[in-house]
Structure formats: C-alpha cells, structure tokens
Amino acid sequence: MQTSFDCLPCFIRQAIDASRVFALDPPLRERIVREVLSWAAEMDFNRPPAIIGGRIHRRLREITGEDDPYREAKSLQNRMALRLLPRLKEEVAGADDPLWMAARLAIAGNLIDLGVNGEFAEEDLLREVHSALSGPFAGPREAFRREVERAESILYLADNAGEIVFDGLLLDRLPPGRVTVAVRGVPVLNDATLAEAEEAGLTGRFEVIENGSDIPGTLLEECSPEFRKRFADADLILAKGQGNFETLSGREEKIIFLFKAKCAVVARRAGVEVGTSVILGTRL
C-alpha cells in the first residue's frame, strides 16, 4: 500500500521511540530525527510506510553497532505468551470451530505488543485476550476454511515475538505437513526472527525459514532469492500483522492477511474501523 501524509508523524514517533530503545544520547537522537525527516522529504509515497520503519532501525544499528536491543523484550513477550499457551490450547480444542478460534487467537496475540513495558499477570493477559476476541471483527469464515484446506503448500508469515506463540495455535490446525513458517531475516523492532521462533517452540514442529530482510513487513525485492522462490511456489500465503499487510496488499498472489488494524491509514485501506481484527484475502 501507499504511504499517506498521515504516516509522516508516525515516522518521527518511531525514530524517537527507537532512539530510546537503542539508548541514543540527545545529539544522536536529533541526528536520526533529522535523517528521517530528510528521507521522508525524498521518499516515494507510492511505496509502503514499513520501508521507513526498516530504514530507521537499520540506521540505528549502524550508528550504535547494536544488533538487537529488543532481544530481551522479545524474550519476555514469548515467555508471557508461553505461560498462557496450555489454557489457550484447551479453548481451541473446546471451540465449536477450532480452526476459526485458532485464527482469531493468532490475531489477538498481537496484543502482547503491550507487554514491552512490563510483565503482565497471567490472568490479566488472559482477560485481554478474551476482550480482543469480543472486539470488532471482519472476515469470511467459510472462504478462509476452504482456502486453507485446499492449499497443498502454505507459507505462514509471522509477525511479532509473543504473537508467534499464539501463531502456534493456528499452525497446529492447518493441514499437517503443508506449512512453512517464515520470520524476518534480521532483527527489527520486536518482530520475530529465528531466535523467537525457537523460543516459541515452532522450530521443532515446522520448517521455519528466514526471509533475508530487515523490513518490518515483507518487501519481496529485499528478501533473499530463496525466500522469494518459496513465496512464489506457495499455494497460499497466510500473512500476519499490519506490516505484512502494508507491504503485500495489492499483490497478485493468493494471500490471506490476518491482523488488527491499529492505525487510521491501514484501517482505511482495509475498509474497516480502527481497532478491528481483520481476516482479508487478495482473492477471497
């Protein structure tokens, strides 16, 4: 999707927030803010906003030599999610439609993002998950099931740490032996990489591949040739999170996006209200 003028304030905020995580001192923080402003001044608004997000983090890694300052937060998010997992598994198993419940929970897992600033009590987190499940939702249940059952090969694009544990619930309900999970190739924000997929217990049960890129989304031209081939060969792509929607919506491949529309620009593009959980396909 295109970048909106409304994304510009968000770029600045991302630069400031990330500067804090990378523990930049004020002169360096000012430098990165100025750089982001000049990138934005020259940027191609026809390209997705996630590109600037990726560029901010790439630059911060260069400036600081720090590879993954979100590592600890990601691990915390995974641990929080793992503690909930047994109860969530029971809920899926007991649901009228386990596949659909697992898909809804996989989207709800995005709320673990909130956990960056502190450890939630298990009960509080479970309450948040249930509240997410009862929130606004848009998605075609039967078309989703049909596409998932029909696909000989599914490429599942994961999103954040923590959330990737919830993804396990949905992955377990997909046709066995047909699924590959893809994670970011380089740490960016709290996005899941191979390390987080391992922590979440996915590597033992599924083939997990890296996409070769450091964009918080899936920008194919920046992904590895191996990943691009897997992407092209898959019957169906399941793409989690806003970043993947930003970078892949409008493509020709058969992609089903599963995400919560967290900002006005993405919500407008998806045709829903902000805060809506969405299952939306390129060809549904």
Next chain:
Amino acid sequence: MQTSFDCLPCFIRQAIDASRVFALDPPLRERIVREVLSWAAEMDFNRPPAIIGGRIHRRLREITGEDDPYREAKSLQNRMALRLLPRLKEEVAGADDPLWMAARLAIAGNLIDLGVNGEFAEEDLLREVHSALSGPFAGPREAFRREVERAESILYLADNAGEIVFDGLLLDRLPPGRVTVAVRGVPVLNDATLAEAEEAGLTGRFEVIENGSDIPGTLLEECSPEFRKRFADADLILAKGQGNFETLSGREEKIIFLFKAKCAVVARRAGVEVGTSVILGTRL
C-alpha cells in the same frame, strides 16, 4: 521557546491544513509537504516552532499568488464575536473585578478559532465562552493589576480574528491613553491584521500599528524597525495567544502573556496542563 520533536507532526498537519485553505491540487500539496519535511530536517531546534508555521504560509502565498485566503473566515469570526459583544460588556461591567474578568474573557476569545468551519448560534457561542471561563486557569490577579496600573505605556500584541473583538473588552479596562495595539504586518492563518482590527472597531479607539512580519507570533528580528522601537520603549507588553508566547517567552522585557495552552509542548513550557488558560509574566 525551543522547538520540540513533538512539534514536527504538527508542522506536517499545518502544511496539509493550509494546503486545503489555499485550495492546492494534490501535486502541489505533496510539494509543500516535502518542502516542510526538508525545512524541518535542517531547522534550528533552538528557535520557536512558529517560524515553520510562518514559512509554510509564506511559501503557499508564493506558490498560489493568493494573499489572504483566510480573509472571509476572519471576517466571519469577527462578526460572530461582535454579535456577542454587548452582552460581554455587561458581564464585565457587572463583575466584581472588571479588569480581571475582561482579561479572562480576552483569553476565552481564542475559542472563536473553532468557528472557522461554520457560523455558531449566539447562544451556543456564549455557552462556550462561559465554559471557557470555568475551565482550568493559572495566573496572579494582583500582580497583573499592579503591572497594568503602573505601566506608563502598554503595547498590546493581538492574536487572532474574532479574539481581537474580545481584546477590546480588556483594552477598555487598561489605563486610558497609554495603550497601543499591534497586529501582524502580513496575513498569516487567521491572525489579526489591520483589516481585522478595523472590523473589530479598535482602530477608532486605539492606536493600532503593524509589526511588519508574517510570522504567527512576534519574532522581533523579522519585525519592522518602527515596531521594534515601540516594543523596546513600552513599559509593559501584553502578549496574546500561543504564537506570541512561543516567540517571546524567555526575553528580558516585561511581558505578560495571556493565552490558552492548546498543545503539550507549550503547556510543558508554561508549567501547566493542556487546556489551561494562563496569565504568565516574564517578571511577575
């Protein structure tokens, strides 16, 4: 005051909003947004944010050849305020402390800003004014009175159209024969110029001078030499609105600011919560 990173999103919003008023087509709108981003990338953060506001409007006047697209809105704001004036005069006359009531009303007049998008009914507007009077407020009543009574010459820096009608209430309560009113020298946003001071009925009753500048505030180095001399010679400056606070706070002259803190950056600088009406002096 300095420009905060938090001002940057606001610059973008100002450029987009002003593009709409100047009726720019999408390519020109994109051009001005890109220009604002590159100015911001190079700007001196030690200088006040109002500079970028002024520069945006200067550029839009250059691009479009349009001198004052806010003219009609300003006239509407003045007319709305003038309709309320008789009742507000009665309220001041009947108040326990007419000077203080007039000062509070002069600040409340800023809410006419809201009227840009449509004509308010008189009763609705009066309700808004009373609600503004009962909102959060910070200011030293006795020190204000003392400084006003002591000053041999007062330079009153006006702010917006509409609001300038309310300023008349306070101007009438200042020591007669000692007051000069200053307005912007060039139209910018809905700020009051000589035309709006005339509409508000001030020119007949007070000396009204122009500051020679097109900044939505008072940036002395961009004002005319005549204005600068009047500024330096005044015993007391009464400065209305956020723009004047942004550009004049921290100076050595005796200035009393009267404004509503409408954004977090200004509120923090003034030491109050957002939404507070403030009377604050450089030497109070």
